[in-house]
Amino acid sequence: MKKLAMAATFLLLTIGSSAVAQTGSSSSGKQGPWPAPVGHRQPRADEVPQGKDAAADKEKREDAELDRRIKSICRGC
Template identity: 75%
Template sequence: MRKILVTATFLMLTIGPAAVAQSGNSSSGKQGPWPAPVGHRQPRADQVPSEKDNSSADAAMKREDAELDRKLKSICRGC
């Protein structure tokens, strides 16, 4: 009885994972990952803003930084 139990356990441990890995849904002709839900898709290259579009925001930030540096320099007096 013990030999049968050991043999059954051995077979289940060796053949079991292969049987589970084989049990995919092959009835549909479509292979590959499922499509992402709406709102979770990866943007295409033409949908991403380019660096040139950020130039006005960068220029405004640089102006604000320069103004802040000028104000701090008058407070700090060269520390």
């Protein structure tokens, strides 16, 4: 009987704490952003690799060529 009471108490505590976690309510009443888990956080700018992208270079060359052609069309802009 003692083992059954211990198991019931453990089960009640486990279910009760998960129900509070799902509703988001807390005893202090403060709500704010929680930090993301380490595997799911947004990378900072210094953590992103600064590699040259061939597609971006090609796009810049095409934009420069287009700007050179439009310059004669659009005067005084």
